[in-house]
Amino acid sequence: MQVVIPEVKELVVRGVEGLTVDKVAVSLFPARATGADADQAPTARFFGVIVANSSVTTLWAMVLVPWIMAAVLLMLLLNAVHLRKWLKRTLPFAVRSNKIEAMMRGKTHPGKDRS
Numbered sequence: 001m002q003v004v005i006p007e008v009k010e011l012v013v014r015g016v017e018g019l020t021v022d023k024v025a026v027s028l029f030p031a032r033a034t035g036a037d038a039d040q041a042p043t044a045r046f047f048g049v050i051v052a053n054s055s056v057t058t059l060w061a062m063v064l065v066p067w068i069m070a071a072v073l074l075m076l077l078l079n080a081v082h083l084r085k086w087l088k089r090t091l092p093f094a095v096r097s098n099k100i101e102a103m104m105r106g107k108t109h110p111g112k113d114r115s
Contacts, residue, residue, distance in 0.1 A: 001028050 009024045042053045051059065 005026045005028075008026050009021050012024050013019050013021050043050050044053050044056050045051075046056055046059050
């Protein structure tokens with residue numbers, strides 16, 4: 001490591017205007033490798049983010065559940081629209097004609113239901 005000290009000094013001097021090599025001090029400190037400790041929780045990647053393995057299932061649920069709910073609500077809405085159209089087509093003509101006759105006689109008004 002002593003070999004790189006002059007190169008580090010020169011790098012610092014070129015980066016700071018007006019600084020000379022004799023005014024730059026470089027200190028070396030021992031370091032230890034930073035590897036995964038045995039007591040550290042195992043990790044996994046979830047869309048590029050490092051998370052604990054125990055969180056992956058929860059994160060998938062948080063991502064998928066809203067989309068599933070939206071799909072179910074959309075299907076229910078489409079079925080309700082389809083059911084309404086089907087009921088309008090299949091109601092007996094007599095029921096519809098009785099309502100029309102009652103409206104024509106003045107017994108009920110459209111949008112108002114008299115009891």
